Structures are given as C-alpha cells and as structure tokens.
Amino acid sequence: MVDLSLVADISRGFLAPAFVFALLALALNVQWGHTGLFNAGIAGFFAMGAYIGAIFATAPEAPRIGVPGHAGLANLFPRAIPTDALVVLWVAAASAIAVGFLLRGSPRTRLGRRLRLLGFGLVFVAASGSVLRIVGVPTALVVGGLVAMLATGFAGLLIAIPTLRLRADYLAIGTLALSAIVTESIRNLESVTGGVFGITGLTRPWEFGSETYKTEAVYATFLGILVLVAFFLINRATRAPWGRVLRAIREDEDAALALGKNTYFHKVQAFVLGCALMGFAGVQYAVLLRALFPDPFVPSLTFGIVVMVIVGGSGSNLGVVVGALALTFLEYFTVRAKDWFDLPTALADRIFFLRLILIGSLLVLLVVMRPRGLFPEPRKVTKRPRLLVRGV
C-alpha cells in the first residue's frame, strides 16, 4: 500500500515545483543557452505572469479595514470554455488550410503556403483548446495564461528593442532593472495585487476535497504534460534551421551578421519567446500555490534557474529539464531527510543549514567534472523530426 500522504507531499513539494522550474529553465535556455542572451530578470517576468494569472483566476475582493483587497476578473468568464469559440477556431483552421491548398500552383503560391502554415498552427491551438475544455480547465485560467504570455512577451519586447542593439551587458542590466520594477510594483500596487497581503483563494482546475493526494498528483501530472508540450515545441524550433541561426549568434554575433543573418531580428524573437514562456510558467505557479505573495520573486530565484540550466547542460533542452528536476529534488530531499531517516540529533538539528553546504559542494564538483552539464548540448544543431507536416 502506497503511503498517500507521501504521494501528496512528493507531488506538492517536489514534482509540481520542479515542473514549473523546468518551464523556466526551458525559457532561459532559449534565451541564454541557445542564443547567448543573458536574462537577469527571470523573477520579474515570472512574477508578472503569476499575478496576471492570479487576477484572472480569482474574483475581485473589496478593501476592508486593514486589508487592501485586490482586483479579479474570474467573474467575467464562463466556467467552461465556450464551445462556440472552439468551433470558430476549428473552422478558421480548416478554411485557412483549404484556401491554402486551393492557391497551390496559382500565382499566389507564397500566400497559399503562409495560409497553410497558419492553418496548421490553428489546428494545434484548436486541438489544445478542445483538450483543455474536455479535461475541464476553466476559461478564466486559459485566458489568463494567454494574456500573461502576451504581456510578458511584450515586456520582453520593450526591454529587447533598445538593449539588443547594444553590447550584451546592457540586456542583463535592463532585465535586472525591469525585474526590480515589477516586484516593487507588485508590493505597492495594493488595490490590484493586494500588496504584501497577496491574492488568496485560487482554486486548481481539479480539486478533490479531503483526498489531498489526488488533488496534488493530478495537478503535478498536468504540469508534467505542459513541460512535455513545451519541450516538444521548443525542441522542434531550436533543432531546426531557426535554432541553427541562434547558435551562430551565440558563437559569434558579428560573424553571423557579416555572413548575412538578420541577427537583431532573431535575437528579439528568441528573447520574446523566452519571456512569454516565463509568464506562462508564472500562471502555473500561482495556481500551484493557491495563494500568491511577493516573497518568492527575488533575484535568488533567477539565479536558481541559471544554476539549473548550467547543471543540466546549457543549450540542451533535455539537459535543462533534467537540471530543474535534479536541483529541485536535492532541495526537497535535504529538507525532508530528517523526517524520513533516523538521523542523529546533532545532524537533524543542523541539516537545514548543512544542506546548503551539501548542495553547494555538489554543484562545484559537477561543474568541475562535467563543465558542459549533465546532458551536454548536441554537437549538431539540426535534426530532422520524425513527425513532419505534409503539404506545406
């Protein structure tokens, strides 16, 4: 018989946060691992996404004496994703593909190809929407996720436009500043974010009352699936000609420019994509925590993700996911060790501090022995995927 409280604890304490961090690590890997753009403001983009998610997922709360209340948009949306919206998406996808095929061979071949590309993209969106509807993810959360991605992507664009024309250092400074602005705004915009009182009362899409283990395990599984989907998509784009340009930029940006690559455009694309994914991860984190406060969004969170990427293998999509899992496990294990094992009192009392030494030493050892990470990046960037879209 499996100990059900252990299932709940592993899901809530290790797996679910590890999957959220894996999303962040994948995002940073697009920016830094593949393209060489250092983002020192992960915590800021993550926080932005988390708060947008929380505001969409909760009802507004009016201020009371001593409590500022917060904004909330959940009441604006029907609980289930409207079937009409999905039908519209499917019809749009089908018509784009159909028109795209009709234009094949005509003088407007280029437009036809674009339409077919758009159509296949819409099929993916419509299919995801349908799956989310069937499994019962509330509309507010889906809209919140999309808005969070758009908003963090746009914030990334705003910081990228001026700084990506300059030397690499300015991007790091700019993102660090943006992160500070975001976290300070969250603390101080009390009527929207609840300030230090935070936003509470978020619910998961799947709640099973007193069967905590079920609630936790189901949500961890959902996050695991999100990591798989994000991994699949990012791996596809980065192990293709697009990713090859990113690696060339990372290796020698001036050379890539002189050899005919539009380096600026590719850098902006990679950076904005990474920021949007960080915002998406934030939404999942808010739902995981159920209550959101400004505390976790500090610079050390940013550097935790950087360490996961280095340990796993910067530039390797598989590596950074493993890095996120490994480091979150180490953290979790050293916290729980004294409950699971019969440690001598002297050790048990101090393990909370000793674990930092242990984690630090392991990191040093790893970086010395495997400087390119647990799963180093593949030597050849491009790899023909097994699953190809025909007719485009």
Place this chain on the structure above:
Amino acid sequence: MASNPVLTVERLRKSFGGISAVDDCTLSVEAESVVGLIGPNGAGKTTLFNVIIGMYAPDAGRITFRGERIDGLPPYELVRRGLAKTFQIPREFQAMTVLENLLVCAVDPPGEGFASSLLGPRSVWTQEEELERRAHEVLSLVDLNHLADEPAANLSGGQKKLLELARTLIMDPSLVLLDEPVAGVNPVLSAKLLSLIQKLRSEGRTFFLIEHDMDVVFRHCDRVIVMHQGRVIAEGSPEVVRADPAVVESYLGG
C-alpha cells in the same frame, strides 16, 4: 577604371573618431576577375571591406554593386544580392560542426523563420537535405569533407582559412571579398586555395582580395589596387603597379 565593373566605390569616406580610415577612396572591380588590394598596415583595406559588406555605414560616398546602390544596406541584404566576405582572422562558429558552419551561411533557407521551424513542414527538411548535399560538395572542394562532423574549433589554422572560403561559397556569391586568404597557410594548401580561386573565377565569379604576399598578388591578380592612408594611390596591372615609384616608396620598399 575597369570597363565592366561589378563593384564600384566612389569617394568613400569612413572615419572613427579622429582617424579617417577610408578617405575619399574611389575604385572599381571588373566582373570575372581577381583583383588584389595591397597597402601598408593601417591603410584602410579591412575597413573598406567592412564598409562594402555593410558592417559599417559610410560617412560619405557611394557604393554600387551590379548596377545598384548598396551603401547603407545591412549585410543580409547584400548577401541576397550575391556579395560575400571572409574574415582576416577566421571567425568560425566554434561550437558548431564544420558542416553546420556552412549550412547556417546558406542564403535564406526556407526553415530559418520561426514559424516554419516550429511546424516543421516536410518541404523544409527536403530542402535541408539538398542544402546538406551542396555543403558536402563545397567541403570536398576545399578538402574538408572528412571533417564535416567535427566541431569547427578543432580545425587547424589553415583549415579554418579554408572553412572561411567554403562558407562564402555556399552563398553562391558573384563577388567574394577575401581578407588575406592565404596568410598563415602552408605553401601546398595555399597553392591549392589559389588554384581553386582561379577555377571559380573561370566559372564566372569575381574575387577582390587583400593580401600581403606579393608573390601571390603579382602572380594571381589581374589587377592590383594600392591603398595608402585611406586613399587609392595606384592601380593597374601587376607590372605597372610594381614599377610605380609611389608604391615602391610607401609599401614595397626599394
């Protein structure tokens, strides 16, 4: 001036702070020829190449390539029009394989857009295969095919020079700017490289090269242009340039 110019540079200026690297420079390069550019260190040769390829915007003057004005255009526009440049000190993408160093230089391969890489249509990968086949051909041409899957960082200095040339060839350019293509390359390899350049030239490409090895310049170039302090001080056939007193004084030495 050349009779059938593929490239013309007129009254070009480029200065950095107080130093004027290229100063009122006028020259032209004839189609399907090998033109040498010589001059003392600091004469502005590499800067001139960088302005032509679009890495720096000129302060004044105009550049025409195949009849179109190109000054001020970004390098990726020029590459589309058939212009390519190598680096004086090889700048290979170290953590990429030799093969991928070439693949990434192909002009606008269909999968380079984010959307088409993400979706991964079949056509992209069919064209990738074709591109890889062409890249192997180019690599065989410079004798690097056996190293196709090695990281470029592992190549020797001379092999990196060959890779520089190969990277431009995959772009299928009509004019290649070569910045010291044989400096630091052993004599056997250098002879091979030069005969390759002659062969490609006979296929209709034009080469404009900076070189300090006078044997190479006088034996392989149809025309030689001499720069000094940012200006052209002499040009003509190797014999004419060699006899020019100004060139002897500023560069060749008595």
